Amino acid sequence: MPYALTLTHLYPDHLNLYGDTGNLIVLKRRCQWMGIDCMVQPLTMGDRPTPGHTDLYFMGGGQDNDQVAVVDDFHQLKADTIQADTEAGVVFLGVCGGYQLMGHTFLMGNGEETPGLGIINVRTKAPGTEVKQRCIGNLIGELSADIYTEITAMYASPKPVPRTIVGFENHSGQTYLGQGVAPLAxxxxxxxxxxxxxxxxxxxxxxxxxxxxxxxxxxxxxxADYLIWLALRRKYQDDTLRLPALGDREELEAHHYAVQRYGRG
Structure with a gap:
């Protein structure tokens, strides 16, 4: 059976710093390599989402003023649909500013509290007006056991899968997880x-x-494959669905280089 996914890019004109649009490029390209039809659609200011139409939402990072600018639009036009979708298992990925916005509130350094989107039970606050510590540098994490177990079992044939996840962080906001939310790594x-x-x-x-x-x-x-697999499994209601095992030589070389160069021990 041919598979198809619809990916929705939230606020591409406002939340587009740090090259995070590359995440959508990767998802689309990997879908193509696996024979999955993939359509990427923008959802920006003034747009209303169609309930049940999206299989995966993505929201990237932005400057503080851009993050604040999208909040009212979200609550007026998008909140009901996207919150219902995510509660029904639709996949959603938020990165940095997008991650902060997904929570309930963002407490600014001046004490002003900005409402979040309320998609996930996290809260973020700035370090404060006196201390302006930034969390910046290479970031290496070890995926949670349940996620790693699912990833190793989601391919149609065995392939080596890193337990690690790598990237670069640059944020002053400090995020705290609430009840019902587990760490990614x-x-x-x-x-x-x-x-x-x-x-x-x-x-x-x-x-x-x-x-x-x-x-x-x-x-x-x-x-990336894990997000695709979750979206497909939910859409087609098939817990036996497995993904083709792509080679990923260049991608994993970049991954392991980051671990070896910046890892400790």
Missing amino acids: KTRVGFGNNATAEDEGARYRNVFGSYMHGSLLPKNPHF
């Missing part, structure tokens, strides 16, 4: 969610947040 190198938590990113149902730029998915093909 345990931090090996770098900060991740905040300066002391020792974990990176978040997962709730099929909703994922991460501070990894670089972009995230080109150096982590196993995680």
